[in-house]
Amino acid sequence: MFRKKGQAALEFLMTYGWAILVVLAAIGALAYFGVLSPDRFLPEKCTLPSGIACLDFNWHATDGFTIVIQNAQGFDMATTSITLNGTDCSGTFAVVAGAPGDDDAALVDGEKENYRLTNAGCIGLSGKYKGELSVSYTNQQTGLTHTKSGELIAKTG
Template identity: 50%
Template sequence: MKMKKGQAATEFLMTYGWALLVVLIAISTLAYFGVLSPGRFLPEKCTVDPGFACLDWSVTSTTTQLVLKNGAGEDLTNVTVTLTDGASCNDTFVPAGGAWNNGDEFTADFNCTLTSGASFSADISFDYTKPSGLSHRGTGELITKVQ
């Protein structure tokens, strides 16, 4: 009689073992073909250092635009904004006159060659000079989909 209980337990474990194997293969297949790609589920965001704001953005296959606002409490000079994704986009924008007054916002235009529908992640950096004459660098990040 003990042999029957052992056989039943073994068959039980084997049945669920095969079922678990089938589920793992199905999940692996979905991940391989990109259905479970994490980039599809991550939210779009544009973040920059405190004192500044990334109000809006637009990314197409040829142009990337960022609307940035100065909330640092000071007028800034010698401003340059750089967008870098490490591959197909590395461009710099200088606002009119290189100045960025407190409370002002501007739209930075960048020329990038991207693929429509793809995920896009880039680093934002902006160099500026405070009224004291000292140079500083702010940073940020843009994560979105190319339209």
């Protein structure tokens, strides 16, 4: 009599054990082929602290990264440097010639400026890129230098 209960329990465990094994194999296959990759679900974004707005950004296979930054500090600022630091791509942005507001490195309050990073390491990227965006500037009224950091997450390739 006790044997029947033991047999039923063993059959129950074996049946559901195989079902769980099949589900785990399916999840493993999806993860292996990249369907469950977290990079696919991360949104693209360019964020900087208040006062300096990253209005837009773009990655192009031959030009690298281009960003549009606006001064919303309430005072004019001289941009010392804008750098991007990441695992595959790092470098310093330069003002894009011929773009609106490319007169000099100074950003008047409310002015927008286009910057481009054409580092050779940034050209052949593929997948998602995540890096730290750092803006160093000098307050034109006080002469003090400040650095603000943000984040750039972009789809490349």
